[in-house]
Amino acid sequence: MAWDTEGTRRRLLDAAVIEFAAGGFAATKVEAIAARAGVNKERLYNYFGDKKALWDLVLAAELGRLASAVRLSGAGLDDIGEFAGATFDYHAEHPQLARLLQWEGLQGGPPANAAERSIHYRDKVARFGIAQGEDAIDSRIDPDHLVFALIALAAWWQTVPQLAEMITGADGQDIDERARRRGFVVEAARRLSAPTKG
C-alpha cells in the first residue's frame, strides 16, 4: 500500500481546523487533532512541526480561502457593497473562520503570519481607497477603517450570535432574517464608502 501523503496532510489540516475552531490554540491537544484525522501523532509532527506551526498554517489557509472566494470585483460603491455581502455570506457559511479570529484576539500576543497578512491588508486598503473614489479623498472615511469595519459588519453576527438573536428577535439560520441581515450589510457598506455629502 502506497502512503497517501497528500490525503493524510489534508485530513490532518481539516481536523486541525475543527479542533482549533472549537477550543482555540491553548486548549487544543495535538493528540485530539491526530485522533480526529485517524493519523499517528508522530506523523503530524513530521508533517507540520509543532502545534504553533500548525495553528499558523491553519489560520493562513482559512484566510487564504476567504481571500480567494471573495474579491473586490471593480472600483465603485456597488462593488464595495457586493464585496461586503459576499464576505457576510462567506462567514455565515464558514463560522470556523470568525472563531479562529476570536481565539486569536482572546489569546493576545502577536498574530500568526503577521508579515504576510499585513502586506495583504495594505494592498486591500489601497484597492478600497481607489474604489471610494480619489476625488473624495478629503471627505471620505479613511480606507483602513473602512476595511476594518466591513470585516466587523460581516463577521460580528458569527462572533456574538446570541446578541444578534436578542437584538433582532430572530435566529441567524432563519432564511428571511439572513437575507435581511445581508441586505443591511450591503447597504451599510455603501453608506460607509460613499463620499460625504454636504
Added chain:
Amino acid sequence: MAWDTEGTRRRLLDAAVIEFAAGGFAATKVEAIAARAGVNKERLYNYFGDKKALWDLVLAAELGRLASAVRLSGAGLDDIGEFAGATFDYHAEHPQLARLLQWEGLQGGPPANAAERSIHYRDKVARFGIAQGEDAIDSRIDPDHLVFALIALAAWWQTVPQLAEMITGADGQDIDERARRRGFVVEAARRLSAPTKG
C-alpha cells in the same frame, strides 16, 4: 471582628470578572475566583450559588455598568454619533466586557439573563428608531440592525486587536490612533443612522 459581607461580595465579584474575562466560563475554576478574592470557596457558594449563577450575575453587572455609563441623550443623528463614540470609549477602557461577550459567543448555548437583556434591547431599538426620525421610516436602515452594528463598530477593536493593528498599522494604545478610531466610529454611526438620500 464584624463580617464585611458587602465588601466580601464585592471582592468576589471583582475577582470573578477578572477570571471569567481571562478564561471564559468553562475553563474558569471557582477555586481560582475565591483565591483571587482571598475568600473561602464555601462562602462563594453561599453568596452566589453555583458557577453558572455567578457567571450570569457578572455578565448582568458588566452590561449594567455599560448601560448606566452610556446613554442615548437625545433624538437626533448627532446624539447617535455621540452614543457610538461613548460606547467605543467604554469598550476601550473596559476590555473585559468585549471578552465576556466573546466567550459567550464561543461557548454557544442560550445567553445569560436572556429575558431581561431581550427587553433591554427591544427598548433600545425603539429609542434608536425614534432618533433616526419617523419620517424616514421607509428608507432608513432597520433600527435593530443599526443597534447591532453600533455595538460591532464600538467593540470589534477589542475583539480582534491584532487584526486592527495589521490593518491600521497602529496600536490601539496609541493616542492619535485611538482618537482617529473614535472619530471614525462617530462618523460611521451618523452615516448608518441617516435617512437615505436620493
